[in-house]
Amino acid sequence: IKMPEDSxxxxxxxxxxxxxxxxxxxxxxxxxxxxxxxxxxxLSVTLHQDQLKTTTTVACSxxxxxxxxxxxxxxxxxxxxxxxxCLREIRCLSRKRRSDGEADVDAAGxxxxxxxxxxxxFPTAAGLASSAAGYACLVYxxxxxxxxxxxxxxxxxxxxxxxxxxxxxxxxxxxxxQQEDGKDSLAQQVEPETHWPELRVLVLxxxxxxxxxxxxxxxQTSVETSILLKHRADSVVPARMKEMIEAVHKRDFTAFAExxxxxSNQFHATCLDTYxxxxxxxxxxxxxxxxxxxxxxxxxxTKVAYTFDAGPNAVIYTLQQNVEEFVQVAGPGPRVVEDPSxxxxxxxxxxxxxx
Amino acid sequence: IKMPEDSxxxxxxxxxxxxxxxxxxxxxxxxxxxxxxxxxxxLSVTLHQDQLKTTTTVACSxxxxxxxxxxxxxxxxxxxxxxxxCLREIRCLSRKRRSDGEADVDAAGxxxxxxxxxxxxFPTAAGLASSAAGYACLVYxxxxxxxxxxxxxxxxxxxxxxxxxxxxxxxxxxxxxQQEDGKDSLAQQVEPETHWPELRVLVLxxxxxxxxxxxxxxxQTSVETSILLKHRADSVVPARMKEMIEAVHKRDFTAFAExxxxxSNQFHATCLDTYxxxxxxxxxxxxxxxxxxxxxxxxxxTKVAYTFDAGPNAVIYTLQQNVEEFVQVAGPGPRVVEDPSxxxxxxxxxxxxxx
Numbered sequence: 232i233k234m235p236e237d238s239x240x241x242x243x244x245x246x247x248x249x250x251x252x253x254x255x256x257x258x259x260x261x262x263x264x265x266x267x268x269x270x271x272x273x274l275s276v277t278l279h280q281d282q283l284k285t286t287t288t289v290a291c292s293x294x295x296x297x298x299x300x301x302x303x304x305x306x307x308x309x310x311x312x313x314x315x316x317c318l319r320e321i322r323c324l325s326r327k328r329r330s331d332g333e334a335d336v337d338a339a340g341x342x343x344x345x346x347x348x349x350x351x352x353f354p355t356a357a358g359l360a361s362s363a364a365g366y367a368c369l370v371y372x373x374x375x376x377x378x379x380x381x382x383x384x385x386x387x388x389x390x391x392x393x394x395x396x397x398x399x400x401x402x403x404x405x406x407x408x409q410q411e412d413g414k415d416s417l418a419q420q421v422e423p424e425t426h427w428p429e430l431r432v433l434v435l436x437x438x439x440x441x442x443x444x445x446x447x448x449x450x451q452t453s454v455e456t457s458i459l460l461k462h463r464a465d466s467v468v469p470a471r472m473k474e475m476i477e478a479v480h481k482r483d484f485t486a487f488a489e490x491x492x493x494x495s496n497q498f499h500a501t502c503l504d505t506y507x508x509x510x511x512x513x514x515x516x517x518x519x520x521x522x523x524x525x526x527x528x529x530x531x532x533t534k535v536a537y538t539f540d541a542g543p544n545a546v547i548y549t550l551q552q553n554v555e556e557f558v559q560v561a562g563p564g565p566r567v568v569e570d571p572s573x574x575x576x577x578x579x580x581x582x583x584x585x586x
Numbered sequence: 587i588k589m590p591e592d593s594x595x596x597x598x599x600x601x602x603x604x605x606x607x608x609x610x611x612x613x614x615x616x617x618x619x620x621x622x623x624x625x626x627x628x629l630s631v632t633l634h635q636d637q638l639k640t641t642t643t644v645a646c647s648x649x650x651x652x653x654x655x656x657x658x659x660x661x662x663x664x665x666x667x668x669x670x671x672c673l674r675e676i677r678c679l680s681r682k683r684r685s686d687g688e689a690d691v692d693a694a695g696x697x698x699x700x701x702x703x704x705x706x707x708f709p710t711a712a713g714l715a716s717s718a719a720g721y722a723c724l725v726y727x728x729x730x731x732x733x734x735x736x737x738x739x740x741x742x743x744x745x746x747x748x749x750x751x752x753x754x755x756x757x758x759x760x761x762x763x764q765q766e767d768g769k770d771s772l773a774q775q776v777e778p779e780t781h782w783p784e785l786r787v788l789v790l791x792x793x794x795x796x797x798x799x800x801x802x803x804x805x806q807t808s809v810e811t812s813i814l815l816k817h818r819a820d821s822v823v824p825a826r827m828k829e830m831i832e833a834v835h836k837r838d839f840t841a842f843a844e845x846x847x848x849x850s851n852q853f854h855a856t857c858l859d860t861y862x863x864x865x866x867x868x869x870x871x872x873x874x875x876x877x878x879x880x881x882x883x884x885x886x887x888t889k890v891a892y893t894f895d896a897g898p899n900a901v902i903y904t905l906q907q908n909v910e911e912f913v914q915v916a917g918p919g920p921r922v923v924e925d926p927s928x929x930x931x932x933x934x935x936x937x938x939x940x941x
Contacts, residue, residue: 459855462817489861496863500814500855506844507879508851514869524862 243343244290245375249368251283251353251361252276252396252403253432253546255491255538256475257498260454260464265312266413267392270454270461271468274404274475275396276548277424278432285364287349287372295344302349302365309347316389317370318345324386325377333378341377362446366390367397384418400424402479404472427482431554433547437515444509446541453505460501467497484550488536491548492523495538511541519545526560599645600730604723606638606708606716607631607751607758608787608901610846610893611830612853615809615819620667621768622747625809625816626823629759629830630751631903632779633787640719642704644727650699657704657720664702671744672725673700679741680732688733696732717801721745722752739773755779757834759827782837786909788902792870799864801896808860815856822852839905843891846903847878850893866896874900881915 258273298309298318309315325341349368351361370387374380384395388405395417396403401424408416453460471494478486502509512520520537527533535557536548549557613628653664653673664670680696704723706716725742729735739750743760750772751758756779763771799807808815826849833841857864867875875892882888890912891903904912 458822459814459817459852459859462814462821466817467813493859493861496861497814497859500859503858504814504848504852504855506848506851508875510872510875513872517865517868520863520865 242290242292243376244288245372246286246288247368247372247375248280248284248286249364249371249397250280250400251278251285251364252393253278253538254393254396254540255487255548256468256471256494257540258393258405259498259501260450260460261392263411263413264451266416267388268413268416269392269405269407271464272405272407272472273393273396273468274402274421274472274479275393276402276430276432277397277400278434279424283351283353283364283434285349285351285361285368287347287365287368289345289347289369289372289376291343291345291376293343295346298344298347300347300349303351313366313390314369317366317373317386320386320389321370321373321377321379324374324379324381328379345373345376347372362391363393363397366394370394371398382417385413385416388413388416388418401426404476421476422479427479429482429551430484431549431551433549433554433558435519435545435547437513437519437543437545442511442542444511444541449502449505449509449541452507452509453501456506457501457504459504463497463501485533488533488548491536491538499539511543512539513543516543516545519547522560523547526557597645597647598731599643600727601641601643602723602727602730603635603639603641604719604726604752605635605755606633606640606719607748608633608893609748609751609895610842610903611823611826611849612895613748613760614853614856615805615815616747618766618768619806621771622743623768623771624747624760624762626819627760627762627827628748628751628823629757629776629827629834630748631757631785631787632752632755633789634779638706638708638719638789640704640706640716640723642702642720642723642727644700644702644724644731646698646700646731648698650701653699653702655702655704658706668721668745669724672721672728672741675741675744676725676728676732676734679729679734679736683734700728700731702727717746718748718752721749725749726753737772740769740771743768743771743773756781759831776831777834782834784837784906785839786904786906788904788909788913790874790900790902792868792874792898792900797866797897799866799896804857804860804864804896807862807864808856811861812856812859814859818852818856840888843888843903846891846893854894866898867894868898871898871900874902877915878902881912 252275254273254275256272256274258269258271260270262268262270300307300309300314322341329341347369349365351364353361367387369390370383374383374386384398384405387398388395393405396405398418399420402421403418404421405418406416408414410416471490474486475490477483478490499512502511516539523535523537526535534549534553537545538548539545547557607630609628609630611627611629613624613626615625617623617625655662655664655669677696684696702724704720706719708716722742724745725738729738729741739753739760742753743750748760751760753773754775757776758773759776760773761771763769765771826845829841830845832838833845854867857866871894878890878892881890889904889908893901893903895901902912
């Protein structure tokens, strides 16, 4: 999409949007801080962009003096290392394509400075994976401006780890990889979004405040101090990844839901085992957790699952047919029971046999 | 202590009191439910009885028709298995002593029924180790009535696991033992109460309500479902026991305090890793935890430690010289700063250079 020339200043501009993803096998802990390589694989569901998304516009022009970025209306420091990583990697890929003789590479996007403007339609940094959608969108948009195609999850991973999973729709795994250079630490689609059309996601916003401990420093402290996190990454997650992929393939909601809840809880357990401890759940989160377990117990069937990222907001997974009822569980106050047969006291003013 | 004879009905009555203990290396999980054998060793500090204690009176008389028990003013079911275990074990030891020809064994206490009356001077079942003090006191009092002496921690353990640690003052370890019959699962004093006279314990009662999930069923579910608990018991606690005993021997408050906090957090982490998850900490508990870490960070020294049992109430360990200040940290509201040099705005109404 090219804008008409205006007083000799050609402006190339592309706008893209990218989705949020919510992990059901959690990512927590890096083995390499700079390349953003995780200590375990993870798996997420990409949410539909109708509700939550990041929108990013990248413009480039010979008239721009420097790279600049605005996030949610406020100019931010473009020199921060993660932004620089993404810009450098995309420019590098673009240069490579041009030198390989690809005709469609826009030389302007490569040699000129860029202006980046990005907005989320949801609270930033409150455990709703805003950085995942943000970096996925940044990398995707930059790639379009600079004529880069192909595997880009390894680039967005260097902006924010979980951003690599937002490069695909549906059910996505981030394979941790083994190589030191991180070239094999990539996202991969497990199933497309059409695979399980009945699956529904509800986002319960408990708090839109910024989290007290950011994910980056939080997971760093956890890696340094939590013995349980090491055990989780080494000995628990590999088996859970297999189980989860199996559950997704089979559309086995019970297995999917229980493993999702267990893994969310275990992630928050390792936060608590961190020193000093990190708390992302609050009393409202806990009430949601208890409500879900009571609901499932009532039906003797796992119909609803919760998961919490690094914040108090609950994400609920359920199937289409359960959404309406579950949403109504958060019910009204006291009411008068009209049917006299429901009185607990009999006409003698004493408890009925069954009461 | 024998009461005067009254119309031919001799009443033997003994009253004892027993202390609460607060674990610094936590007990959570049994390998044998009936004998109450733990999956890991633990270590606690016995609190002085001036503040928290259980008081128990045991009477026995030929006129009593059956064994009976009153807890905090309410008659309870004497047939519950754990009470029966304690009664049976003490009577068995008493019988053994009598058949060994010990002169001081009171035949009455052995052949007659007992009435047991017990009161706590603190909230019951709110994570303040009421059952520990309760069963320790019961076993101790019964033993006095029935003329039993010697090692009794293996008996009180069969009432409530952590009760074995309340049979001694000071710093007490409960050695998990290896035998199937539990004969080697005993409490042992690590250091007497005189060893570390500067150590202080503050109990912050956040809630006096009964806990939603009792310890017995909670730890059962944890053993069945938490992968992290198994790892903790097998691979983490053995080293921590050694470190903690070392810290107590040396009166090394920093080591003692940090390990205490880490072990409390890890215990609650395994509760969260349980399925369905168990929560004992609430938002107030979390504020106490954050306060302690901020306080220590302020002084760049670990001056205060927290620990939480199966409830939201905080137990604070600190040294005598820090008590007054720490208690005052919970400070007053806003106040006027009188010194004009502390104004943040200068006489021009603009921020001062330093503000």
